Amino acid sequence: MAEARQVPEVAAPAVAQGNAAYAWPTHPTYMGTDVQRIDGPDKVTGRAKYSYDIQRPNMLYGRIVRSPHPRARVVAIDLTMARQAPGVKAALAVVEPNAILMFQGEEVAAVAAATEEQARDAARLVKVQYEVLPPLTSVEQAMSPDAPKVFPDGNVREGAAEETGDLAAGFKAAAHVVEQTYNTQVQTHVSLETHGCVCEWDGDKLTAWVSTQAVHGTREGFAQALKIPQANVRVITQYMGGGFGSKFAPDAQGIICANLAKQAGAPVHLMLDRKEEHLATGNRPSAYAKIRAGVSADGMLTAFDAQTWGTGGAGVGAGFPLPYIYQFPNRRRQHKDVYINAGGARAMRAPGHPQGCFITEVLMDELADLVKLDPVDFRMKNLPPDAPDARWRAYFPIAAKLFGWDKRHPTGDATPGPIKHGFGCSANRWGGGGRGSHAHCEILPDGGVIMRCGTQDIGTGTRTLVSIVTAETLGLPIDAVNTEIGDSLYPFSGGSGGSTTAASVTPAIRVTAVKALDALKAKVAPKLGVPPADLVASDGRLHARNDRAKGMTWKEACRTLGAEPIAVDGEWQPGLSASGTSGVQMAEVEVDTETGVSKVTRLVCVQDCGLIVDKLTAESQVIGGVLFGVNYALFEDRILDRNTGQMVNPNMEWYLIGGPSDVPEITAHLVDQPERGVIGLGEPPAVATAAAIANAIANATGVRLRSLPMTPDKVLAALEQQRAGGTR
Amino acid sequence: MAPKDETRSELDERSGVSRRFFLKTVGAGGVAASVIDGLQEALPHAQEAGTAAAPAAIGPGPVPITLNVNGQRLSLKVEPRTTLLDALRNHAGQTGNKRVCDRGSCGACTMIIDGRTRYACSTLAIEAQGHDIRSIEGLAKGTVLHPVQQAFAEADGMMCGFCTPGFVMSAVALLEKNPHPTVEEAKRALDGNICRCGTYVRVLEAALKTKGVARG
Ligand code: FES
Ligand code: FES
Numbered sequence: 001m002a003e004a005r006q007v008p009e010v011a012a013p014a015v016a017q018g019n020a021a022y023a024w025p026t027h028p029t030y031m032g033t034d035v036q037r038i039d040g041p042d043k044v045t046g047r048a049k050y051s052y053d054i055q056r057p058n059m060l061y062g063r064i065v066r067s068p069h070p071r072a073r074v075v076a077i078d079l080t081m082a083r084q085a086p087g088v089k090a091a092l093a094v095v096e097p098n099a100i101l102m103f104q105g106e107e108v109a110a111v112a113a114a115t116e117e118q119a120r121d122a123a124r125l126v127k128v129q130y131e132v133l134p135p136l137t138s139v140e141q142a143m144s145p146d147a148p149k150v151f152p153d154g155n156v157r158e159g160a161a162e163e164t165g166d167l168a169a170g171f172k173a174a175a176h177v178v179e180q181t182y183n184t185q186v187q188t189h190v191s192l193e194t195h196g197c198v199c200e201w202d203g204d205k206l207t208a209w210v211s212t213q214a215v216h217g218t219r220e221g222f223a224q225a226l227k228i229p230q231a232n233v234r235v236i237t238q239y240m241g242g243g244f245g246s247k248f249a250p251d252a253q254g255i256i257c258a259n260l261a262k263q264a265g266a267p268v269h270l271m272l273d274r275k276e277e278h279l280a281t282g283n284r285p286s287a288y289a290k291i292r293a294g295v296s297a298d299g300m301l302t303a304f305d306a307q308t309w310g311t312g313g314a315g316v317g318a319g320f321p322l323p324y325i326y327q328f329p330n331r332r333r334q335h336k337d338v339y340i341n342a343g344g345a346r347a348m349r350a351p352g353h354p355q356g357c358f359i360t361e362v363l364m365d366e367l368a369d370l371v372k373l374d375p376v377d378f379r380m381k382n383l384p385p386d387a388p389d390a391r392w393r394a395y396f397p398i399a400a401k402l403f404g405w406d407k408r409h410p411t412g413d414a415t416p417g418p419i420k421h422g423f424g425c426s427a428n429r430w431g432g433g434g435r436g437s438h439a440h441c442e443i444l445p446d447g448g449v450i451m452r453c454g455t456q457d458i459g460t461g462t463r464t465l466v467s468i469v470t471a472e473t474l475g476l477p478i479d480a481v482n483t484e485i486g487d488s489l490y491p492f493s494g495g496s497g498g499s500t501t502a503a504s505v506t507p508a509i510r511v512t513a514v515k516a517l518d519a520l521k522a523k524v525a526p527k528l529g530v531p532p533a534d535l536v537a538s539d540g541r542l543h544a545r546n547d548r549a550k551g552m553t554w555k556e557a558c559r560t561l562g563a564e565p566i567a568v569d570g571e572w573q574p575g576l577s578a579s580g581t582s583g584v585q586m587a588e589v590e591v592d593t594e595t596g597v598s599k600v601t602r603l604v605c606v607q608d609c610g611l612i613v614d615k616l617t618a619e620s621q622v623i624g625g626v627l628f629g630v631n632y633a634l635f636e637d638r639i640l641d642r643n644t645g646q647m648v649n650p651n652m653e654w655y656l657i658g659g660p661s662d663v664p665e666i667t668a669h670l671v672d673q674p675e676r677g678v679i680g681l682g683e684p685p686a687v688a689t690a691a692a693i694a695n696a697i698a699n700a701t702g703v704r705l706r707s708l709p710m711t712p713d714k715v716l717a718a719l720e721q722q723r724a725g726g727t728r
Numbered sequence: 729m730a731p732k733d734e735t736r737s738e739l740d741e742r743s744g745v746s747r748r749f750f751l752k753t754v755g756a757g758g759v760a761a762s763v764i765d766g767l768q769e770a771l772p773h774a775q776e777a778g779t780a781a782a783p784a785a786i787g788p789g790p791v792p793i794t795l796n797v798n799g800q801r802l803s804l805k806v807e808p809r810t811t812l813l814d815a816l817r818n819h820a821g822q823t824g825n826k827r828v829c830d831r832g833s834c835g836a837c838t839m840i841i842d843g844r845t846r847y848a849c850s851t852l853a854i855e856a857q858g859h860d861i862r863s864i865e866g867l868a869k870g871t872v873l874h875p876v877q878q879a880f881a882e883a884d885g886m887m888c889g890f891c892t893p894g895f896v897m898s899a900v901a902l903l904e905k906n907p908h909p910t911v912e913e914a915k916r917a918l919d920g921n922i923c924r925c926g927t928y929v930r931v932l933e934a935a936l937k938t939k940g941v942a943r944g
Contacts, residue, residue: 040881041873043889044896046824046864053823061818116818117807192828192836192890192924241826241890242924274829459888459925620884620930627926652922653833660918663928 018575022511024611024677029538030468030478032672034616038464038478039239039457048239051211052271054198060089062260062270063119064253065109065126066280067101070135070341070645071150074099074108078127082111085125087118090264094256100133102150102314103343104646105279107252112260112268135341137645139286139311142338151315151339163332170303170330174294176370182291182359184690184708186311186638187284188277189348190657193241195281196271197254199261206258207234210250211271213243213458214495219488221249226258235488237456244628245347246282247458248495278650282346283638285318286310287355293328295367301382304328309336310355312345320352324360325392325427326382341645342638347497349625350430350683354632354690361426361691362706365698369411375425375695376400383427388676389580392427395606395671396584399425402667403586403604412702418594421601422700425586428687432609432680433579434504435572438491441470441516443566447555449474450482451513454490455505460682461617462501468614469506473513475537476554491569499680503577506613506678512570519566524557578676581684583607585626587664587692591700593719596712598697600630600664603689608671610679615670622668622685629689630664631657637709786854793854797822798866808854812846813837815853816863824864824893828922835921838894839863845901845920864893867900875940876900885934887925895921895931903941911936 025031042048075098079091090112095101101108109126113119135150136142142155149155171177197210206228212218215235223230240247250258257270272281287310294303310318317337368378376396386393400406405423413420439453451470457463463483471478484490494504521532521542528535528551530544535551543551588602605626612618635656639648649655668685690708698704703718787808795802797816806815811830816822825848828836832850839848840862848863867874873881876899886892895918902909902917909917914935923931 036881037884037886039889040884040886041871041877043886043892044873044877044880045868046893048889049823050826050890052826053817055818055821055823115807116814117809190924192826192834192888192922194828240888242888244924274831461887616884617887620887620927623929624887624926627928651831651833652829653831657922657924659920659922660915660928660932663915663932666929 018573022514022573022576024510024576024674025472028472030472032612032615035464035468035478035614037461037617038467038483050193050239050241051197051209051237052193052241054209054269056198056200056267059198059267059269060112060114060260060264061116061119062110062112062257062268063123064107064256064270064276065123065128066276067104067106067108067130069101069130069132070104070137071133072101072130073133074101075129075131077109079109081125081127082122085113085118085122087114088122089113089266090260091122091126092259092263094252103279103341105276105343107256107280110256110260112264135645137340137640137642139288139309139338139340142311142340143309150341155339157337159335161332161334165330167303167305167330167332171294173296173302175297176367177292177294178363178366178370179292180363180366180706181288182362182706183288184286184355184358185636186286187348187632187636188638188655189244189246189282190277190652190655191242191244191246194272194274194277195247195251195253197250197257198267198269199258200267201261204228205232207236208250208254208258209236210254211240211243211247212237213240213247213456213497215456215486215488216454216492217248217495218250218254222254222258225250225255233488237486240456240458243458244349245351245497248497251281274652275650278638278655279647280343282348283313283343284348284351284354285312285316285345287318287320287359289322289359291359291363293363293367295371297371299371299373299378299381301326301328301367302330304331306333308333309338311338311340311342313340313342314344315339316344318345320355322356322359324353324356325384325429326360326364326379327384342640349628349686353428353430353683353687354629357426357428357687358691358694358708361688362694362704365424365695366704374408376405379425379427388673389582390429391582391608392584395582396425396427398669399584399586399604399606402606402669403602405586408699411699413700418592420591420593420700421588422591422696422698423586423588424692424695424697424699425584426688426691426695428583428585428684430499430581430684430687431579432499432503432581432684434500434502434507434577434678434680437493437504437508438569438571439508439512440491440567440569441512443516443520443558443561445558445561445563445565447558448482449476449480450484451509452484452490453493453505453508454485454488455493455501456486456496458496460496460501460621461614462496462505464617465502465506465613466509469509470513473510474517476540499682499684501680502613503579503610503678503680504572507576508570508572510576511573512568515568515570516566519568520557523560524552527560528552576677578610578679581608581610581679581681583684583688585688585692587689587696589693589696589700591697591715593701596715598634598693598710598715600634600693602665603692604667604669605685606669606671607681607685608673609681609684610676611674612670612672613678618670618681619668621681622670623666625683625685626666626668626689627658627663628686630662630693632708633690633693634658634709634711791854793857795853795856795861796859797861797863804853806853808852810853811849812839812851812853812856812861813848816848822863822865825897826890826893828890833922834891835898836891836894838897838921840897840901843901843904845898864897867896874900876903876934876938879934879938880931883930883934883937885927885931887927891921891923891927895923899931899935899938900941902935903938904943907941907943909936
């Protein structure tokens with residue numbers, strides 16, 4: 001069984017010496033300003049073609065038959081009726097008889113037909129005989145001693161204990177001890193464009209338009225699974241409707257689509273529906289932590305002892321960092337991955353971090369209350385030392401000022417009436433950083449500029465960043481650059497995961513554009529009588545550094561090329577990017593203690609990301625990340641029926657995502673760090689939000705929720721318990 | 729036709745909580761009932777058809793239909809069960825409006841029919857005949873963006889962009905009725921649309937900043 005594709009945080013050196021010729025400009029024209037998305041007009045008009053929108057001549061529609069059972073043995077698959085159904089051009093079994101299916105939604109068979117309606121009808125005619133087996137439907141059940149042994153190596157995989165310091169001494173030094181259990185839910189990605197692709201064969205060559213975060217990785221995946229050379233595969237992703245970590249490979253549906261297309265001898269369109277998307281394309285694992293933690297009378301953390309577990313579904317791990325950020329000198333942790341019969345986890349926007357952050361930050365507020373310290377003061381005492389990638393000591397005060405933290409009341413809003421207000425805070429970290437991208441630049445005799453890179457824009461604005469850096473380097477307007485990305489025919493660039501795209505791609509573009517410009521300077525220099533090193537490109541001109549008049553327009557310069565364009569390749573180099581980000585968030589909530597409904601009214605996010613390339617799209621990333629966190633905090637939950645193991649809410653009306661009315665006032669305060677180079681920003685802002693909201697709800701109500709999502713029923717239950725005189 | 733802004737926003741208004749909460753706290757029956765009410769209200773002729781003599785059977789195979797889309801007559805052959813969204817996307821190459829949930833809960837397919845927003849995924853193509861249908865493809869004039877589209881582009885009211893056509897259509901319908909909405913009115917009008925990337929802040933900003941939308 002596959003491990004979750006966890007995109008590692010890149011461990012690039014925080015500061016690396018680079019070649020000065022490529023250094024970022026010190027007085028940029030575009031970089032760090034608000035630049036509109038270059039593909040904005042295509043997106044707002046519907047002209048942007050996503051994989052879902054690709055239509056090819058004679059294209060068929062594919063449909064997958066999936067297991068309705070969380071655990072079953074396939075007895076027989078009969079495709080006869082499906083093959084005879086109107087419009088059907090291909091049908092295939094995905095698994096052999098006797099195969100054991102391990103989750104609801106696992107692929108069993110597939111068909112392709114002339115219309116989508118015909119494909120759906122035909123899929124219903126595939127006769128699959130199952131022997132239904134008892135499933136593991138919950139973590140509790142899977143861990144109980146009398147659970148059926150479902151997974152070959154056991155339902156539970158226990159990791160080695162991690163231990164630092166002297167735990168007994170740590171607890172001895174503690175004046176107060178908290179002992180509690182915390183947990184977070186399973187969250188699905190809910191990319192609005194579902195997973196899927198259009199596959200078309202030309203002889204033994206495959207072209208696939210895939211909704212993917214990695215055109216090159218997906219090319220490799222197709223080649224491996226189909227046993228064809230990578231050179232025979234072309235993957236195209238011009239536009240994609242969100243992935244959040246779940247789209248790095250062809251996946252089962254991609255290979256099925258390619259096989260259907262081969263069998264039918266026609267292109268096949270196979271995009272999953274919403275239910276399939278929830279069941280089979282990944283999720284963020286749940287997390288549980290039973291913790292004992294100690295704090296000294298003067299507010300120093302002394303000890304941390306945790307047993308943790310969680311499920312990533314059928315055979316996938318559920319790791320997360322713990323404790324998060326704060327320094328417990330003496331600590332122990334023992335983690336277990338628990339397997340159940342549900343769709344497997346995949347990387348999801350900052351894998352592991354929102355879980356570790358929520359658990360640690362809620363615990364931190366509990367400890368702060370015990371020593372009667374303000375949560376910010378308490379955190380400041382226990383943070384690691386300040387470093388370029390660990391700037392919380394600077395950011396907590398900035399956030400506090402922006403937010404008005406000094407108006408925080410102690411835990412429990414004493415205002416009469418059912419509506420209670422509260423403040424909460426938390427911190428986050430992430431890696432980011434980059435490496436490995438390549439690019440190709442052409443300067444054409446008519447003045448045209450093409451910049452090609454085999455990266456992809458997953459909604460973060462990568463296409464725009466490529467144009468910005470190219471235009472900045474060549475001294476041209478942004479719309480003078482033809483940016484071409486999203487195609488595996490273009491130079492290699494890695495998958496868009498781990499917040500590594502900006503820090504991988506922009507240095508490659510910078511290096512390549514500088515090389516192209518140098519080539520042009522070499523051609524033009526003799527004509528101007530200026531040494532190439534004294535030439536600069538700005539405002540659409542190439543001219544002597546100290547004499548603007550001594551130069552020519554960009555077009556004139558390019559005309560000197562004659563018939564032969566400049567064509568250069570370049571790649572990522574150190575010195576233009578770094579890794580490691582930090583941030584702090586503060587939330588204000590309003591809780592109705594009669595209905596249990598919590599509303600987030602305000603959020604302040606202080607976040608760094610190194611050198612900012614496009615301030616406009618960077619802020620959008622931060623806002624979007626924060627809203628991702630609001631959804632995780634209050635709404636989202638993959639609910640499995642505990643008896644049948646069926647997902648109860650595989651749709652968008654019961655699997656909840658906030659709408660426009662749920663949006664708080666958001667302050668996105670980006671800290672620019674030009675000296676560090678580009679780092680990446682997609683994930684960090686999504687990490688700390690849920691924890692800040694949880695702490696704000698506790699501050700408002702005086703009751704602490706230790707379980708996500710913080711739905712009204714949980715708020716009411718906690719208030720009820722408090723009234724009944726239970727523990728806080 | 730699937731009602732959109734009418735039922736949803738009335739519900740929101742009444743309860744004073746967001747649609748998401750509403751759905752979470754009220755049983756499915758309540759929502760379904762409202763949807764049916766809206767359908768009958770929206771389609772008086774359908775009601776008549778139901779009470780008059782039984783209509784001639786059509787389908788299940790493809791039947792010819794004529795749609796009036798963005799002022800153009802469009803003749804297609806689709807199965808009677810085909811939704812308006814699928815008819816335009818799969819049979820007419822008009823893929824601007826997106827299919828996301830395919831059951832009336834996300835708004836990506838939002839079109840404007842007879843001046844009101846509708847979920848095209850929950851509207852049958854044959855029932856949309858004789859109605860004035862506007863989709864995302866109909867807004868821009870060549871390369872000149874509609875003022876709402878222009879405002880979205882300027883405010884960065886999009887990230888991956890998959891929800892964007894639906895939001896643009898909802899914003900257009902709002903502004904044609906109410907050129908100067910309050911924040912609350914704009915939120916309510918857009919509450920039938922979901923964005924996973926989290927563009928709401930700037931979508932609202934765009935809707936509130938748009939100038940020069942003629943009353944529809
Ligand atoms: S696709 Fe129509 S509402 Fe979601
Ligand atoms: S922009 Fe991606 S879903 Fe809205």
